[in-house]
Each structure stands twice: as C-alpha cells, then as structure tokens.
Amino acid sequence: MDSDSDSDGSHVSATPPRDPFPPPPRPPQPPSSKPPPPVSLKVASSSSSSSSSSCHSKPKAPNPSHKAPIQSSLPPPPSPLFTNLPFRICESKPVVFSSSVSSFARLRSRASLTTSDEKLKPDGVDCVVEPPPVIVAVNAPPKPLRRKPPNLITDTITSPPVKPPVFRTTGNGEGNFVKLNLNGKRGKKFPSKYKGVSKSRSSYAFRGKRYKKKEADGQGESLLEEDSDLQKQVEEEPNGFISSVEDAILAVKTEASDENLTKLLNLVYGYDSFRDGQLQGIKMVLGGSSTMLVLPTGAGKSLCYQVPAMIFPGITLVVSPLVSLMIDQLKHLPSIIKGGLLSSSQRPEEATETLRKLKEGIIKVLFVSPERLLNVEFLSMFRMSLSVSLVVVDEAHCVSEWSHNFRPSYMRLKASMLFSELKAECILAMTATATAMTLQAVMSALEIPSTNLIQKSQLRDNFELSVSLSGANRIKDLLILMESHPYKEIRSIIVYCKFQYETDMISKYLRDNNINAKGYHSGLPAKDRVRIQESFCSNKIRVVVATVAFGMGLDKGDVGAVIHFSVPGSLEEYVQEIGRAGRDGRLSYCHLFYDNETYLKLRSLSHSDGVDEYAVGKFLTHVFSTETKQHEKISSLVIESASLKFDMKEEVMQTILTHLELGEVQYLRMLPQLNVCCTLNFHKSSPNTLAARNTIVAAILKKSHVKQGLYVFDIPAVASSIFVATTNVLAEIQTLKMKGEVTYELKDPAFCYTILKYPREICSLSSHLTKWLTEIESCKVRKLDIMSSAAVAAINVSNTSELSFGAKQTMSLQSRILDYFNGDDKCDTPSKTTQNCAFLRADIKVFLQSNRQAKFTPRAIARIMHGVGSPAFPNSVWSKTHFWGRYMSVDFRVIMEAAQTELFNFVDRNAALAT
C-alpha cells in the first residue's frame, strides 16, 4: 500500500494540533505496552511536530492549467496531486482489480437468521446475509489564514474570518432550500420561495433561505423556511455579483481551465483553491466522462457535483441513501444553486411542488432516494420533458453487496437504467469508504471505466488513533478517558455505541458526572433528532452519544474527538465514524474501547440475516405460486406474515425480491409497497348504486368479503381483476372519501410485484440465491473479524522503539486501514470463537426434547444458542430459555452442524417410537 502518511515514522498529522494557542501538553506515556484503557491514549507531540515538518517539506505540485474546452477536455492522467487540504491526503495506488468476489468465496460460515430484539439490534444496521451450504430442513498542508477557532472548551480565541463568502453556505444551516417539511410538521407548506426575486434574473439567480430554528429552547422542529431578512439581503445583493458569477460560469463553459474553475470556486464558495482530487473530478465530469471518486471523509466530494451542476444545462440528480443526508446536502448547497428534494416522507403536496419546480427549470440539483427510481411517473417525467446532465450516486459503496452498507434499493442503479430511463449523460459515483472489491462492483454496475477512477487515500492523517482493551468497567473507562487530557478540553465529542439502549444509559451516566451529553439513535422521534443535532452543531451539547444513525453527512468542522464505546462492525464503519472528527483539518482524537464480549455479540448478530436454502426455496415457491401464475397480475406479499412464515427479516425478503428483479434474469417487476388490506365503509349511496357507475367500486364489491357491514378486500386483487394499477384503486377510494361516500382503513404493508417470467426450476434458483446471500453473510462476519484484528493488533503494538505507544497505535491502525482499502484484507488474529464444545450436542438434545412442539431448523437452534432472535423465534419468547445465548463463543457453523445431527437423531428416535 502506498501511503506517505507514515513516511517520517510519525503517526501524527501534519496539521496543527487542535489547540495551537498554546499547544496541548503531551499526555502521559503509558508505562507498559498494554496500558489500561484510558491511559493508553497518547498524544505524541514530538511526532506531531516531525510530522508537521514533513508535511511542510512536501512539495506542492503546481496547479496545472487545463486549457481544453469542456467537450473535449479529458482529464489528465492522475498526477501527483497538489494538496491544499488542511490535512494531507495520501495518494494511493490505483486499484488493480482481481477476480472480484472470488476472494470471499472461500469464506464459509454457516448462516442464521436474525434478531428482533430492539435492545440488542445494532441501530441502523442493514440487511445483509451470507454464505454457506445447505441445511437440512427439519423445518493538506495547513493554511494559516484559514485556521478556524480551536476546538477547546477553554479556548476563547477566535480565528480570523475565512473571507467574506457572501454566497457560501454555512455549516449552521444557511443555505439554499426548497422548503422541506420532512419531520411531520403538517402546518407548513412550501413557500413561494421566489417571491420578490426579480424575474429578470437568470436561472442562477441568487435566493436566500435559512434553516430556521424555532426557539432558542430547542423545542421546535427545524424547518427550512423563507427568511425575510435574508430575502431582503438577496434583493439588495448587487446585480454585479450575479453577473460576475454568470461570467465565471460562461468562462468555464468556454474553457474549463484550472484558472476559470478556480475563479468560479472563489466567487461562489469563497475558497482560494481546490482540494486534492476535486479539480480532477470536476474536469472529468465536465468532460462528460462517468467518474468514480474516492476521497476521504470531509475532503469536499460534494463540490465535485455542485460545480458541474452550475455549468451543465440539465438537472443534476443526486441519489442518496438517507433522507437526513439529503437534507444536509441540500442545506449546504451554495445559494446560487437551486436545490430540491423528493422523499417518501414528504407530503404529496410537497412532492408535487418540487416536481412543478423541476418542470419549470427552477431546480438544478435534485436529491432523491434510490427507491424513487422505481416510480414510473417519476421516470416518465424525465423521459418526456427533463434532461439530466449528471447522475450522482452518493455513498456509492451501497451499490455493492460487498460493502459494509449494502442497500438492495441501490441495486437498481445500473448504468443501463440511468442512461436509458433517465437519459443521463454522465454518472459520478462518490464514496469515502470502499475496498477494491467494492469499487470493482460499483464501477462495473455503473459502467465506469477503470481509467476514470480518482482515488486518494481513504484516511485523513489528522487523526490520533488509539485502542484500549476494556471489560466490565467500560463505562467507567469512558468517564476516565473523558476526564483526562486531551478529551477533557475538547468542545465537541461524539461517542459511538452499538445499541440504542446504550446511548441512553451512557449519556445519562455522563450527565450524572457533569458532562453535557445527549443520546441519539434512530428510535427517537425525528424532531428530537433534529433538535439534538442542531444543539450539537451550535455547541449547546458537548457530547452526543449515538448509534451509527448519527453523523452521516454531519459537517461540523470542530468535532475534536470520536470515541468508540464498542468495536465497529467493519473498518469502513470505523473510518466513516472517525471521519466526523477533524473536518477542520486539526488534529483530532479517536479512541476505541475494545472488549471481547461486544465482539462476540456483534459476531452473533452478523448471522442474523442468514438464510437456508430450504427457507429460500419456500419463499420462492410462494412468490411464484400457481395462484399468481398470471402475467401482469399484481401479486403481493404481506410483510409481517411472510416474515413469520419464512423466518426471514423484511430486509432479507426485499433483497431476494430485488435480486429477482435486477439479477441476470428479470423474473419480476417490483411495484411500490403499500398497505394491501382495505376495509371500506359506505356512508351515502348504497354500494350497488356506486358500483353501477364506477368500475373500481364494482370490482371491489366482487373481490370483497363483508364483515359486520364493512367491505374487506385486497387492493392488488382488485387492481389485477380490472387491469389497473394499485395506485388507481387507492386514488379512487380517496376520491370517494373526499366526496363523503366512504371511509376506509388500510393495513398490512406488503411488497407488491408483477411476475414477468417464471423460473424453470425453483431449486436451482434458490440454491443460487442462497449461495449469494451466504457469501454476503460471510463477508459481514469477515469485516468484523478484520476490524477486530486491526484493533487487537493496535492494542498489542510493542512499546520498544523510540516512537511513543500512541504513535505506534496510530501507525498500526492507519496501515491496517489503508491496506484493507487497497485490497489486502488482513485478518491475522484468529476469530475468538471456539470450534468445539463438550456439552453442545447434549444441550441441543435437551433443548429439542423440552421444546417438542416447535419446528426448528439447525439455523434456528444456532441462533437461539447465540442469543439472536428472528421473526419466528423472537427474543421476547426464546430469551427465556435456559440455552439462550449460552454458546455465543462457539462458532455459529459448528452449532448448526451439531444441531443438524441432533435434529436427525431426534426425528429418527421419534419415528422409531411411532412405529
């Protein structure tokens, strides 16, 4: 792996320490090579300075001017890039792709299913499943002028302002908004945002918005609203500015030279120069080449689509995995770029308003979820009247099942679809965390040529990384850490943990110890989450104790430390999360508490999405059941009951269905999810009178059964019977409701789909799917093992050389991370699970005997022994058994094998008794 970050033997960043006035005192050196948790943390000041000097001595490559006009301008080959980041980015070798998935094929472990226990469910973890065989089915250099205020609580020194970036959005929410109302505040509507803005202004006309906070007490939800003061400011904005930006845009359109682009950057954002990788990415995109951009967290990837969005005539469509991320990105658009957002959590009127603005050409950058690309109306709008110049796939690693955050819905982001359905001219895929294998999968799906990969090191070097071994006293260790230098002086800290209950418990503990902390997880109401994030960003809260749900897209420059209370599930997750720290380029501190118990728990949970061929076969038989053997018929699968029946999590079912839609053969077409069971109550006209003049009502009467005077029917069945879309049926009953004719209730959320092709053989299809899902499951387990191995290696670094222990820990972790992203996924610490256990089979036997009434599969037994619930064997019931979680330290596959043998014996014995 090629990294210059450690070249001078120092782990510490070239950047100034977070508290340069005066520099922070050095933390005490640990006396031994295995210091107790908090004590193991170090700040190696000497190495800091040496690193710093190394950075300064690094020659800055000249900014090559690029004279080619846009159309013909192909980017120059990756060159030793200059860097003007406040931190260094180490250029890494281009990825050499090998045989893709094969390296994971050898990873075999037996899979299991899921936990449904919210308490033990890692927050925000995605569905990913995995491997194995069959199962018997019994059933930049610092820029002094740009230095921001130090991140120390005690520090009151304010830094010089960064330039008057009149049009640059600020981190505290000023930005360019189409008003959002994503948090359920029903009363608010999209304002007519352009009121007052001179019609004569060009499509780039400036407009101001502000992220309005309701009250200082933080009670209110944050809404993006028209702000009259800001609007006035817009009105007063000298036309000269607008025309300078327009001139700068025109100049770039004529010639996308470094000089012209930098001028535009300076005008719109107030920045003097591009950061490493930005110019290269922007030019590539402007040249019309689909590009894969891999830059570290906080490196400024967004700018690489924002600048082209100003230049391109058509829309820039940004596909993003999370609504919160979209909101954040929308918020940070420079005012000159008009943005909009479409999400399922919007009210229909809001979405309609956004669509109107799109059609009118008001919106230049539109943020959408991948699911939106399923929506036929949305797609047809693009086919008919809108031109898409650029599709941006943000967090592009989600496209790949080999990433830490695979999203089945991202599977539909295939280049063929983006080019044919959206008529996209160019694709820009961006990520900070992708291994070589993930990159290969993403680039192949998006048809990005390997020459169009811009990849810098995926790790900034302004982190001081440390790990300590912890145990039962982890929470106390955390407190000790937070009360010691340098953490006690840091103004903004994020503590990451795995489980929702931990966020409450830890934040309370910290508050009890006079640390201003708040818990944050996806289970909190949206408005509370917004409020906590805002309070954190405005420094009203010092510490946020959060699950993975917090932080994606968080661009708070002065987060000075990230502490991992639990080991992350992968190095990608670790890098993403520490990436919230030090975005201002200052040295930041990242500590990880490693404990065996959490590792084992997470390893067990890694099996929670696993499936057996038997279950997949049953599921497929249902999906392609003879009942629905009618082309174009709308079929539905009620999520809750199917989940129970096949003992599969919703996400797993969705993954399978998505694969059936987007795999090599398209077996079906997914339709929007909906509540399929409708109960209708007629109020005014009699049902028959209405049916006589309304075909949909007639079909409803035919397909309903009447229960206590109410008509209960299945929406897809009604829609199929008269060959209309389910949405038409829904729209009709809504209309009848508005006329006072009916009231209705909907229940049973379901997957809806239309079969396009029946598989010739369910068996081979289920075997193929199980193999694929099993590989994903193994991949997940392996990612955790690699993370754990990296943490253990850092704990075990020897304390013998001249380097400080802290420096060595940082170096150890850095090199593991960089090797990992470059394709060398070292896992030299053997998994801590054991391969055999004397009493296992005997216990399984007892377990089976005492639970004769239940139908188990080997996987179900292994899950119970690992303390992992699943839809059919929920924690609420099975955690009461004496065997629950008893064999967590035994390899999951070993338990499955033992369970299989015992199940055979059990069946044989019962059969013998019966005869």
Ligand SMILES: Nc1ncnc2c1ncn2[C@@H]1O[C@H](COP(=O)(O)OP(=O)(O)OP(=O)(O)O)[C@@H](O)[C@H]1O
């Ligand atoms: N050329 C530049 N000079 C100075 N600051 C910049 C430059 N480009 C971007 N930034 C700033 O860097 C910060 C991070 O940018 P951005 O959010 O785009 O990072 P990112 O790469 O998307 O990070 P993440 O992957 O963590 O979301 C923003 O505040 C942005 O304004």
